[in-house]
Amino acid sequence: MAKLIDGKAVSARLRQEMKAEVEALKEKGITPGLAVVLVGEDPASQVYVRNKIRACEELGIRSENHLLPADTTQEALLGLIEELNRREEVSGILVQLPLPRQIREEAVIAAIAPEKDVDAFHAQNVGRIVQGSYRFLPCTPAGVMELIRSTGVAVEGKECVVIGRSNIVGKPMAMLMLHQNATVTICHSRTQSLAETARRADILIVAIGKAKFVTAGMVKEGAVVIDVGMNRDENGKLCGDVDFASVEPKAGYITPVPGGVGPMTITMLMRNTITAAKLAGGLA
Numbered sequence: 001m002a003k004l005i006d007g008k009a010v011s012a013r014l015r016q017e018m019k020a021e022v023e024a025l026k027e028k029g030i031t032p033g034l035a036v037v038l039v040g041e042d043p044a045s046q047v048y049v050r051n052k053i054r055a056c057e058e059l060g061i062r063s064e065n066h067l068l069p070a071d072t073t074q075e076a077l078l079g080l081i082e083e084l085n086r087r088e089e090v091s092g093i094l095v096q097l098p099l100p101r102q103i104r105e106e107a108v109i110a111a112i113a114p115e116k117d118v119d120a121f122h123a124q125n126v127g128r129i130v131q132g133s134y135r136f137l138p139c140t141p142a143g144v145m146e147l148i149r150s151t152g153v154a155v156e157g158k159e160c161v162v163i164g165r166s167n168i169v170g171k172p173m174a175m176l177m178l179h180q181n182a183t184v185t186i187c188h189s190r191t192q193s194l195a196e197t198a199r200r201a202d203i204l205i206v207a208i209g210k211a212k213f214v215t216a217g218m219v220k221e222g223a224v225v226i227d228v229g230m231n232r233d234e235n236g237k238l239c240g241d242v243d244f245a246s247v248e249p250k251a252g253y254i255t256p257v258p259g260g261v262g263p264m265t266i267t268m269l270m271r272n273t274i275t276a277a278k279l280a281g282g283l284a
Contacts (some may be wrong), residue, residue: 002251003109003151007143010150011263016060018270022060025277032277033062034118034269035084037095039077039103040070045096048266050139055266061273062089074103078111085113091277092118094269115279118272121167129172132179135279136272141173143264144205144226145180151253153203153224155180161198163187163214163241164207169228173205194218212243222252228261 005046022032033208034056038049049065057208066080077095084093091114095108109117114124120136122252128134137145148155159180164170174184175201187194198204198218207228219225240257248254255261278284 002248002254005147005151005198005226005253005255005260007147007255007260007263010146011143011267014146014267015055015270018267018274019059019221019273025274025281025283026060028281028283030277030281030283031062031089032091032273033064033089034092034094034273035064035066035087035090037066037068037077037080037093038086039068039072039096042098045098049096052269055270056273059270061270064090070100072100072103074107077108081108081111085111085116088213088280090116091193091280092116092273094118101205116276118269118276120172120272126167126172129175132175135284136275137176137233137268138168138172138193139265139268139272140169140207140228141176141262142268142271143261144173144228145176146262146264146268147226147255147261148203148224151224153253155182155203158182158202159200160203160205161187161201162205162207163194163198164205164209166207169207173207177203206241208241212240212241214242216243216246216250217248219250223250224253225254226261227255227257230257231260258270 005239036049036052038045053063061088070075084090093112099105109121115124120138155258160177162170162174165186165188173184177184195218199226201223201225205226211231211233227240227242233239237257
């Protein structure tokens with residue numbers, strides 16, 4: 001039976017460390033500040049934004065929230081980003097995705113100053129991740145790395161399979177595992193013999209967006225299984241991309257949904273905001 005990887009506990013420990021770091025920065029006259037921009041009234045996005053503001057309050061990070069109507073033009077949004085880029089008290093800028101149809105996400109991401117891009121979506125930051133010379137890491141992959149680290153399982157030399165190739169999770173996740181000297185395979189919807197490939201994994205990371213997609217027959221005995229998915233099952237209950245009930249007896253370690261990867265994402269956003277403040281203050 002697998003040991004549960006408790007994302008809430010790992011997140012709480014990291015936040016205690018970050019809170020102390022923020023206090024030390026303030027003693028040096030540096031207050032990390034996060035500007036969150038939300039366009040429209042998507043309910044899920046509103047929840048995420050509220051959670052981000054709450055995390056800032058917990059850690060002593062200054063936060064500001066820019067709520068824009070759904071019919072906001074791309075020009076208006078880019079104008080706001082330009083203003084936030086100029087303001088010294090804003091360490092990090094986060095524009096909540098998805099955006100309304102009239103706004104090109106690529107243009108918005110490109111407009112954010114790379115040194116304030118706490119989502120690590122800007123092309124310059126993506127390039128740094130590929131090179132291994134990154135300042136910021138995408139929040140979910142960074143959180144996954146912390147969860148794996150918490151197990152004490154060494155990544156070096158292990159076979160890692162990532163199911164999912166998104167720019168936000170799958171691709172950067174593979175890069176981070178590669179930087180830790182894992183042997184990495186990325187699987188996706190066109191992969192042949194996906195189940196067979198997944199069964200080779202010492203570390204299996206699933207971010208495909210399909211409820212209970214990974215079953216016990218796709219998992220190696222004793223593997224570390226990280227479930228990035230957040231779905232609803234046939235009864236409307238929250239579940240991941242992994243069929244927890246069948247996989248948990250076979251895995252060595254496994255993340256639950258909820259309570260696994262989810263709590264880590266916003267915590268890593270806070271870390272990136274602190275890093276951005278240190279960069280601006282010449283301390284990183």
